[in-house]
Each structure stands twice: as C-alpha cells, then as structure tokens.
Amino acid sequence: LKIDEVKVFYLKVPKILDIGDGSQDMCLIQVRSGEHVGWGEAEGSPITCIASMYTPFSHSGCHPVIDSVLRMPINATSDIIHISELVRKNSFYGLLQSDITFSGVEIALWDLLGKIKGEPVWRMLGYKKSYPKLPYASVLFGETPADTFDKASKISKNGFAAVKFGWGPYGRGTAAEDGDHVHAARSGIGSDAHLLIDAGTVFGEDVDAAAARLPALESAGVLFFEEPFKATAFGAYDKLSKLSKKVRLAGGEGSHNPHQAFNLIDYGGVGFVQIDAGYVGGIHNSYRIAQYAESKNVQFVNHTFTSNLTLSSSLQGYVGLENHWLSEYPTELSSLASEITINHIVVNSDGYIQVPDAPGLGMQINEDTVRKYKVDVELTVGGKLLYETPSV
Amino acid sequence: LKIDEVKVFYLKVPKILDIGDGSQDMCLIQVRSGEHVGWGEAEGSPITCIASMYTPFSHSGCHPVIDSVLRMPINATSDIIHISELVRKNSFYGLLQSDITFSGVEIALWDLLGKIKGEPVWRMLGYKKSYPKLPYASVLFGETPADTFDKASKISKNGFAAVKFGWGPYGRGTAAEDGDHVHAARSGIGSDAHLLIDAGTVFGEDVDAAAARLPALESAGVLFFEEPFKATAFGAYDKLSKLSKKVRLAGGEGSHNPHQAFNLIDYGGVGFVQIDAGYVGGIHNSYRIAQYAESKNVQFVNHTFTSNLTLSSSLQGYVGLENHWLSEYPTELSSLASEITINHIVVNSDGYIQVPDAPGLGMQINEDTVRKYKVDVELTVGGKLLYETPSV
Numbered sequence: 001l002k003i004d005e006v007k008v009f010y011l012k013v014p015k016i017l018d019i020g021d022g023s024q025d026m027c028l029i030q031v032r033s034g035e036h037v038g039w040g041e042a043e044g045s046p047i048t049c050i051a052s053m054y055t056p057f058s059h060s061g062c063h064p065v066i067d068s069v070l071r072m073p074i075n076a077t078s079d080i081i082h083i084s085e086l087v088r089k090n091s092f093y094g095l096l097q098s099d100i101t102f103s104g105v106e107i108a109l110w111d112l113l114g115k116i117k118g119e120p121v122w123r124m125l126g127y128k129k130s131y132p133k134l135p136y137a138s139v140l141f142g143e144t145p146a147d148t149f150d151k152a153s154k155i156s157k158n159g160f161a162a163v164k165f166g167w168g169p170y171g172r173g174t175a176a177e178d179g180d181h182v183h184a185a186r187s188g189i190g191s192d193a194h195l196l197i198d199a200g201t202v203f204g205e206d207v208d209a210a211a212a213r214l215p216a217l218e219s220a221g222v223l224f225f226e227e228p229f230k231a232t233a234f235g236a237y238d239k240l241s242k243l244s245k246k247v248r249l250a251g252g253e254g255s256h257n258p259h260q261a262f263n264l265i266d267y268g269g270v271g272f273v274q275i276d277a278g279y280v281g282g283i284h285n286s287y288r289i290a291q292y293a294e295s296k297n298v299q300f301v302n303h304t305f306t307s308n309l310t311l312s313s314s315l316q317g318y319v320g321l322e323n324h325w326l327s328e329y330p331t332e333l334s335s336l337a338s339e340i341t342i343n344h345i346v347v348n349s350d351g352y353i354q355v356p357d358a359p360g361l362g363m364q365i366n367e368d369t370v371r372k373y374k375v376d377v378e379l380t381v382g383g384k385l386l387y388e389t390p391s392v
Numbered sequence: 393l394k395i396d397e398v399k400v401f402y403l404k405v406p407k408i409l410d411i412g413d414g415s416q417d418m419c420l421i422q423v424r425s426g427e428h429v430g431w432g433e434a435e436g437s438p439i440t441c442i443a444s445m446y447t448p449f450s451h452s453g454c455h456p457v458i459d460s461v462l463r464m465p466i467n468a469t470s471d472i473i474h475i476s477e478l479v480r481k482n483s484f485y486g487l488l489q490s491d492i493t494f495s496g497v498e499i500a501l502w503d504l505l506g507k508i509k510g511e512p513v514w515r516m517l518g519y520k521k522s523y524p525k526l527p528y529a530s531v532l533f534g535e536t537p538a539d540t541f542d543k544a545s546k547i548s549k550n551g552f553a554a555v556k557f558g559w560g561p562y563g564r565g566t567a568a569e570d571g572d573h574v575h576a577a578r579s580g581i582g583s584d585a586h587l588l589i590d591a592g593t594v595f596g597e598d599v600d601a602a603a604a605r606l607p608a609l610e611s612a613g614v615l616f617f618e619e620p621f622k623a624t625a626f627g628a629y630d631k632l633s634k635l636s637k638k639v640r641l642a643g644g645e646g647s648h649n650p651h652q653a654f655n656l657i658d659y660g661g662v663g664f665v666q667i668d669a670g671y672v673g674g675i676h677n678s679y680r681i682a683q684y685a686e687s688k689n690v691q692f693v694n695h696t697f698t699s700n701l702t703l704s705s706s707l708q709g710y711v712g713l714e715n716h717w718l719s720e721y722p723t724e725l726s727s728l729a730s731e732i733t734i735n736h737i738v739v740n741s742d743g744y745i746q747v748p749d750a751p752g753l754g755m756q757i758n759e760d761t762v763r764k765y766k767v768d769v770e771l772t773v774g775g776k777l778l779y780e781t782p783s784v
Contacts, residue, residue, distance in 0.1 A: 012448075012450075016448070016449060016450065016451065017451075018449070018451075019451065019452050020453060021451050022450065022451050022453075022454070024451055025448075025451075043487075044486065044487045044488060045443070045444065045447050045450055045454050045487050047446075047447035047771070047773060048440060048487075048488040048489055051437070051439045051440040051442070051444075052437065052440045052443075052489075054439075055438075055439035056404075056439065057408060057410070058404075058408065058414065058417045058438070059408065059409075059410075059412060059413050059414050059416055060410050060413075061414075062437050092646075094436065094489075094623075094646055094648060094671065095435075095436045095437050095440075095492070096437035096440040096489070097440055097486075100487070230649075230651060231486075232649060232651035232652050232655060233651050234651070234658075234659075235654070256486060257622075257624060259597070259624035259625050260624050262627070263624060263626055263627075263659070266626075266627065266659075267659055375773060375774045376772075376773075376775065377771075377772065377773050378772040379439070379769075379771055379772075380768075381439060381767060381768075381769050382769075383768065
C-alpha cells in the first residue's frame with residue numbers, strides 16, 4: 001500500500017478571540033491509502049503549516065514536507081518511522097517548521113495504518129494494555145480570585161479529582177495576587193483534589209520572580225508548577241527545582257523533537273514532562289520520550305488543549321505505562337474542537353479516562369464539521385497555484 | 393519615528409538545484425521609517441516566513457509577526473529590543489516559526505536605526521572598535537577526494553589562510569572514505585592553513601560513528617569539527633568532546649534563541665559557537681550569545697552561507713571582541729546572493745575582512761537585483777488577499 005493522497009484543511013471558528021485558547025482554529029490533515037483514511041492535527045499556525053507543506057524547495061535541506069510523504073509505502077510501523085527520517089533529512093526542522101507540520105501528518109499515518117491493520121495505535125507501539133488515566137481539567141484562571149474560585153467550584157462539581165489552572169492574569173501582577181488565585185483555586189476544588197498550576201512561560205528566565213510564587217504553591221499543596229520559564233531556559237528550571245521543597249516542576253510542551261524533552265529532563269530537573277504529539281513530531285516521538293521519562297523516574301503527561309483527536313494522539317505514546325497516571329483533559333473546547341469528532345473520550349464514572357480500544361486513534365471525524373468550519377486558502381507562487389483548500 | 397512600512401520579498405535563482413546551498417533563494421525584508429530604509433534577510437524557507445508574517449491569528453500566543461512590528465516606535469536600540477519581546481509574547485516561537493521570520497525583520501530594524509543615527513550597528517551595540525576577522529572559505533566537499541583536493545588547492549591559491557569543507561559525501565560513506573576527503577583537503581590547502589570540517593548533523597546522535605572520524609581529523613590537524621550531531625543532541629556533543637584530544641567541536645547554527653546556544657555551550661562541551669543572525673532572532677540575540685561565549689571561554693563565530701547582507705549582520709554581534717578571530721566567509725555564492733549587494737565585504741591584502749564602518753550594516757542593496765529575482769506570491773485566506781509581492 002502507498003500513501004495516495006494528503007489533504008490539509010485550515011478550520012476556524014467564525015470569530016477568534018485574543019485569548020490563550022489554542023482550540024479556536026485547527027490544522028487538520030487527512031491521509032488516504034486506497035479506501036482507508038487517517039486523520040491528524042498539527043498544533044501550529046495552520047497557514048504556516050500549509051506553507052511548509054507546499055512551498056517550493058530552497059535547497060537540499062529545505063524541501064516541502066509533502067515531498068517526503070506522498071506516494072511512500074505504508075505497510076508497517078517502520079514505514080512511518082522511515083518517512084519521519086526522510087522529513088528530517090529533507091526538511092530541516094527549523095527552516096520551515098517541518099516538525100509541527102509533520103506532526104499532524106505522522107498522527108494521521110498512525111491512524112491510517114491502525115485502520116489498515118485493525119489495531120489501536122498503542123498496540124502497534126508494543127503496549128500490551130492501555131491503562132486508564134486520571135484526567136485533570138485544564139482551565140484558564142479567572143480574571144479575579146473570585147472568578148477563579150467559581151470556576152474551581154464548578155469543575156469540582158463536574159467530578160474532576162485533578163484540576164490545572166493557568167495563563168490569564170497569572171504572573172502578570174504581584175506574587176501576592178498570584179497567591180490569592182492559587183488559594184482560591186484550592187478552596188474551590190477542595191482539599192482532596194490534585195491542584196496543578198501552569199505559568200505559561202510568563203517568567204521568561206527570571207528565577208527570582210518564579211521563586212517568589214513558591215510559598216503559595218507549597219502551602220496550597222500544588223502537585224506541579226508548569227512552565228515557569230521559556231522551554232529552553234534549562235538553567236532557570238534547574239535552579240527553581242532546587243529551591244522547591246515539595247512542588248515538582250513540569251514542562252516540555254515546547255519540545256519539537258525528543259532531544260529537547262530529554263534535555264529538559266536531564267538538565268532542567270523537571271518531575272513531569274508534558275508532550276504534545278501534534279507538536280513534537282508525532283506519536284512515535286512522544287512514545288520515545290515516554291520511554292525515556294520512565295527510565296529517568298520522571299512522569300510523562302500528555303499536553304493537550306484542543307480536540308479529542310489530539311487527545312487520543314497524545315495519549316497513545318504512554319497509555320501502556322501504568323505509573324504515569326495523569327492526563328491533561330481539556331474542558332473548555334471551542335465549538336470546532338468539540339464538534340470535529342463524532343465520538344468523545346469521556347470521563348468514566350470512576351473519574352478516569354481511557355483511549356478507545358479501536359483501530360487507529362479510535363476517533364471518528366465529523367466531515368460535516370470540516371465543511372462547516374473550513375476556510376478557503378489559496379497560495380500562488382510564480383503564477384502557479386501550489387495549494388488550494390481541498391474538498392472534504 | 394515609527395515603522396511606516398514592512399515589505400517581504402521572495403527572491404530565487406531561476407533554477408534551484410537539490411544541493412546544500414542555501415543561497416539559492418532568499419527571504420528579503422525591507423523596513424521603512426520616513427525616508428530611511430533598512431534591509432535584512434531571514435534564513436528560512438521564504439514562503440513559510442511570509443505565512444508566519446501575514447497569517448490570520450490563532451490565539452493570544454499566535455499572532456502574525458507583522459502585528460508586533462508595524463507602526464511601532466523606532467528611535468533607540470531599546471525600541472528594537474522591545475519589539476523582539478513583543479514578538480516573543482505575541483507569536484510563540486514554535487507555533488509559527490516567528491524566530492526565523494523575525495530575524496530578518498530585526499536585522500532590517502538595526503540597519504534602519506543605524507541609518508537614522510548615522511552609526512554602524514556594532515557601535516550601537518556598545519563596541520568601541522571593530523576588529524578584523526580571519527575569514528575561512530566555506531565550501532562543499534567534492535564528490536571524490538580528488539575533487540576535494542582540487543577545490544582545496546584553488547581556494548588556497550585565492551589567499552585563504554583558513555578553509556572549511558562540509559556536507560556533500562561526508563558521513564554518508566565509510567570513516568576511511570571520509571578520512572581520505574579530510575586528508576585531501578589538508579594536502580590541497582597546505583600545512584600552514586587552518587582546516588575546519590563540517591559534518592552537517594549527518595551522524596544524528598550516533599557518537600560511535602562520529603568518533604570513528606576523529607583519528608583522521610586529529611592527524612590532519614583540524615581546528616574544529618562542526619555539527620557532527622543534531623543541534624539538540626547535547627549528550628552526544630558532550631561525549632564526543634570528551635573523546636577528542638585536540639579537535640574542538642563547533643555548533644550552534646540551529647539555535648533559534650540565545651538559550652539554545654547557552655545550553656550547547658553549557659551542556660555540549662563545544663569550543664566554538666556558530667550563530668546565524670538571520671536564524672537566531674536577529675543581531676541582538678547574536679550579541680548576547682557572543683557575550684556569553686566570551687564569559688565561558690568559547691569562541692564565537694558567525695554562521696553565514698548566503699549574501700554579504702547576512703555576512704555583515706552576523707558579524708556585528710562580535711566584531712568588538714578581539715579574541716574571537718575567525719569568520720565564516722562564503723565563497724560559492726549564487727548569482728542572487730552575489731548580486732543582491734552593490735558593495736561587498738572583501739578579503740584585504742593581509743587576508744582579513746572587516747565590517748564596513750558605515751551607517752547600519754553598511755551594505756547597499758541593489759534594487760535591480762530585487763526586481764530581477766523576485767517571484768510573485770499571493771496568499772488568499774477566506775477570500776481576502778493577505779499578502780502579495782510588493783513593488784520594489
């Protein structure tokens with residue numbers, strides 16, 4: 001079997017708001033081999049992804065991603081790994097953002113191969129069993145501590161035993177104001193639930209500013225403190241991890257490849273590594289990082305803020321590891337992210353989630369949703385139409 | 393003064409060859425404030441850069457780069473740094489490749505401000521003096537050792553006291569074949585010249601494969617061994633650096649921001665850090681890395697494989713540091729890269745080069761060349777023309 005067709009769609013909600021919600025648009029990728037179809041989502045700017053997919057080539061290390069994918073064999077998992085290596089060789093990661101663009105393709109290829117083989121992706125990765133994960137609701141801080149408290153109370157009533165608050169005002173005011181938000185979150189969710197805080201890289205590389213937040217995090221019993229710094233500021237992560245008594249640091253969503261995550265583990269002193277399959281180069285890279293984390297006594301957690309298609313993709317790489325028990329579970333999806341799949345990964349009565357035991361990623365794409373939200377794009381270079389939005 | 397206009401051009405030679413020559417096309421950026429004009433080059437896929445410059449926004453961390461640049465004040469160097477910070481905040485580096493795209497803008501802003509102030513960029517960075525640098529000719533290996541010998545002999549006759557060979561067949565055959573190329577290069581340039589070897593990340597993360605090349609490098613008296621591994625494989629760099637007796641490792645061209653270069657210095661054990669201003673986020677980031685390298689006893693070297701506009705940009709950040717004496721000097725420029733500037737940074741009779749002591753980057757852009765090589769691009773999203781190639 002060969003990859004007969006690749007389609008890229010730019011989908012968006014009618015009005016995108018200037019808030020930290022990455023589910024407002026989507027770079028959706030479909031791959032087809034004969035009658036089999038696979039779907040994936042790349043977690044980057046869709047138009048930039050389209051450009052790196054279809055641009056004319058610049059030199060031997062700067063080919064459009066599509067050149068390494070179309071018409072390639074797709075019969076075994078090794079074919080997917082081979083295509084990944086080709087993309088790395090032909091489209092150096094930085095020059096045209098190929099890691100993000102290819103992430104969506106790679107995910108779609110696993111979905112496709114799983115459907116061809118009638119196997120879930122996690123089984124094709126070698127896992128014997130898929131363990132349930134404890135989902136943490138991932139929400140934005142409220143504008144005021146009172147708003148945060150209200151959000152926390154509501155989330156708690158929805159049955160989540162773990163909640164992460166992030167972004168919004170956090171780190172933009174004083175440490176005392178941030179502490180008020182953290183304590184409001186703890187009051188709202190109750191003393192038994194796991195509380196996680198996401199600083200969204202707001203402190204840049206300022207260890208003192210981040211350290212000033214530690215006492216409130218410690219006293220509120222926070223499990224992990226996510227991305228206080230830029231993804232690459234390992235020295236800052238390492239210093240803060242040594243200043244923290246109980247709260248462990250988390251990071252890794254900014255990893256474009258396994259090495260960036262390995263380095264964060266080795267040099268940044270994090271206790272949790274958070275990986276987005278739609279950003280790190282795909283499912284196999286997230287699997288490699290999960291294996292590395294396991295060997296280093298670091299807990300792997302998926303990073304997901306968009307659709308259930310992406311949630312399933314980001315779970316596949318570590319569902320076979322029983323000790324890695326947490327999962328990021330977005331609860332404030334845009335209409336697009338919610339409607340893109342017909343089925344959903346729901347929280348079971350015991351409070352846990354599980355990836356579907358079904359071929360590929362186990363998610364059914366709603367093609368009516370693709371038609372409803374797709375935006376027409378045309379890219380013309382030198383009078384030649386290199387890309388136009390395909391039909392569904 | 394404000395930034396009144398930003399123009400982005402995709403330039404290319406008529407026929408791009410599938411070889412490792414990044415000067416075959418160009419993402420050229422012009423910024424204008426009143427009657428003053430500055431120019432810069434972004435070292436990435438031009439169409440991908442255009443997309444990240446003009447895409448519709450996705451969320452608060454994924455705005456098009458242009459939004460943080462146009463109509464901003466440009467009166468002092470702090471204004472450029474402020475714009476950089478805005479881009480980082482509004483356009484997270486990975487999501488839309490903003491580091492590379494903005495590199496070209498930032499370089500153009502320094503050129504513009506230098507012309508407004510009547511000062512060379514290096515003086516605006518705080519350097520009192522611009523020191524001459526010893527240029528190394530940067531060329532591709534020949535197809536066979538005999539070809540490499542011929543290339544080396546010719547380069548040597550052109551008066552270069554340092555030559556770097558890279559890419560081509562290196563690392564794709566046996567260690568013995570690679571050794572033959574290295575010794576052919578040494579024979580061709582003679583025993584007194586500095587010989588540098590660039591592996592172009594060919595060994596991925598395979599320390600053994602790279603280590604098998606060390607004996608030939610040592611016996612040929614190679615000064616540095618560049619990028620044996622992927623940019624982020626710090627562990628591999630560190631291991632190889634400890635296996636090497638005399639040859640020092642070099643790397644860093646893959647750095648998108650200062651931290652990636654700091655990390656390579658801190659964890660990778662390199663002796664030389666090579667930075668491309670058109671890739672690392674611009675001139676101020678390369679200046680920060682040069683200062684860091686100086687403090688860590690590592691030698692800073694520009695990474696340049698394209699035009700003299702880029703050469704001048706990549707020299708500015710370290711020309712004031714006397715001990716950092718090497719410079720990468722491309723000698724196999726495409727017609728585009730050669731013709732884009734009216735004046736050139738030439739090798740003086742003493743074998744050294746010097747950046748122009750003239751306002752901005754000191755390079756005059758040939759607007760006829762822009763007209764000759766520009767390719768018409770149109771990007772339409774949702775029926776709206778977001779970008780079309782501007783007039784010169």
